[in-house]
Structure formats: structure tokens, C-alpha cells
Amino acid sequence: MQTDTLLHVANFSTLFMCMVIKFPQIFLLMRAKSSTGVSLNSLLLEMTGYIVFVTYQMYYDYPPPTYLEYPILIAQDVILLLLILHYNGSLRQSLIYALVFIGGWRLLTVDKWIIDLAMSLCTFISATSKLAQLQCLWKSKDAGQVSALTWTMATYTCMARIYTTTVTTGDMQVLVRFIAMTLLNMWVLLTVLYYQRQSRASKKED
Template structure:
């Protein structure tokens, strides 16, 4: 398989995965009508990281196939945010979050140093979102309504982006971010699977 073919396969598979990445989590929340185990802080930090990342890529005119999935992920995260606020009884806060995110996005493109600084912090923001989810899992000792499938797809998309970034832009900031996100996504995935397995074991004992 040629490098161009492999690159196209990685780009399109990542785009396809990200088109449905949050769907399992969305469906789990709708079915359960509960946000148990799902961290609001994690989602807010993840959304912030996505907005910074896609704005940086667009600002420097990077090839669209290398970041095309992020607007889709932002839209899915926005739906998740509305669901979490709805089931937590705080839907009115959605207007505040909308104003903050739109205002922040506009601020990013005011000057080059702002977007560069934001991108340098993007990895820390995204990493913090994973640790927020891990903290939520550790404190509850239960995966609750967290979707393992969504985290598995997130892990795959980051692995694919390590390859596409290496062979296209070679941007070290972006590459380091994807490596760290791959490891942290995998950590969350394994933690979710561990607590889900424990819950099944307890259910069998109760039966």
C-alpha cells in the first residue's frame, strides 16, 4: 500500500469514526436519562481544546482533511453538553456557555500570539479534560453511563492522527498533543472497562 493511499485511508477512517464518535455516549444518556459517571468539567475542557485546535489549524491554513472531524466533534459535544445540563436541571446555563465559547473563539483570532499561546496550552487543557473524567470515575468507582465505545473510537482517531500529522505538516506541537491524547484516552477506556467489569461481577453475585 502506497503512502498516499495509507494517508487517505487514515484521513477518511478518522473522519468516519468521528462522525459517530459521540453517538454511543449520546444514546446512553438519552436511554438512561442520567449523567452518572459523566464529568461535566471534562466535557467543557474537551470542548475548549477542540475549539482551540481547529482554530489553530484553520489560522495556519493546514490541509482541511487533517482537522475536518473537529467541527463535527464540536457539534456532538455541544449536544452532549445540552443533554447533561438538561438531566442535571441546569439547562439555563447553556446560554452562558454559548456566549463564553463564541466569545473565546473570536478572541483567539485577534492576533497571532494569542492563537499560538492558546495552542501551546491546548495539550494541557485536553489532558485536564481526561483527568477530570478519570477523577469522576475514581471517586464514584463506577463507570455509570460512560460509553466505552466512544472512548475506544477516540483512542483510534488519535492514533490515526499521529500518522497523518507525521506525514503531512510534521507540526511537533500537534504531534505531541495526539500522542498524549492517545495515552490518556486509552487510560480512560481501560478504567471504564474495569469498572464495567466490576459492576457485572457484582450483578452476578447478587443473582
């Protein structure tokens, strides 16, 4: 009974958090009208990882509560992508990205070996997206437009998914992915907090 309760709490808290997880980042970009410190490559890789992951879960008929947040995350990433392209002055490229993502999604379900291969690469793709964001932060040394709250929620949701995966499907590929994402999300969060603290200290000195 206790396990069932914890599972429901983990599933629904993750779903609720993912419904708003990108909102702090979206509002921050809209307020700043700049995407400095936010990596476009990271976002594109993250969307790719999300699409592969949710398609894999659906293909193998996994319980919907274990992946319901991913369509919501993808929708929020689309909004972020449009904002970044807009502030970078390259909004016209959005049509190209849309065609590539839709075509790639259709390709995933053509055959079982394709979705299995894609899933085996999914952790690498998602990890690369976090490393791209870290690289962007290290290069710009500016986390002013990066939301620490969004990365905090991302860390929590991955930790919750470690638990739900363990007690439901036990899929090792999925479990390894969430462990890796938890550690990398935490790394990004600490980096964001570090640069934001440095920025505040610099402003005080001025």
C-alpha cells in the first residue's frame, strides 16, 4: 500500500511539475528579450531525446503515467525554441526544424530495430544536450537568462522517475538514462547558481 501511495505521489508530482517546468525559463527570456546563456543546440538535443523516449515508451505499451509528461515537455520546448530563434533573428528556420522533427518521429516507428537503436542512443543524446548547455554557460559566463528554478524542477523529476521506473517496468536502459540525467541536471543547476552568484557579487562591487 505504501509503495502504491509513493508511486502515485511520484507520478503526479512529476506530471504537475512538468506542466510548468519550462515556464520560469520562458518568462525569463520574454522579460530579458535575449537568449544569452541559453544553448540552442542543447534545446534541440533535448527535444530529440524527449521524442525518442516517449515514442519508445508508447511503442512498447508502457504505463501512460510513466511518460505522460513528455508531450507536455516537448510542447514547452517548442515555445522555447521559437523564442530563442526569434531573439536570434532566425525565426524562419523554425519550419526546417519542424519538418526534421516530424520526419524523424515518423521514421522511429518504421521498424522495431530503429526505435531500439534510437533508445540505446537516447541517454547519449540527452547527456550531450546537458553538456551543450554547460559549454554555453562556461563560454558566456552569464546565467542571467537561465532559470535556476527550471533546472531544479528538472533535477527533481528525474529523481522521481528513477523511483517510478524501479517499481514499475524496471527497464535498465530507462533507469540508466534517468540516473545520468539527474547528475547532469544537478551539474547544470550548480553552474547556473555559481554564475548568478558571481553576477550579483560583481554588481555589488560596482
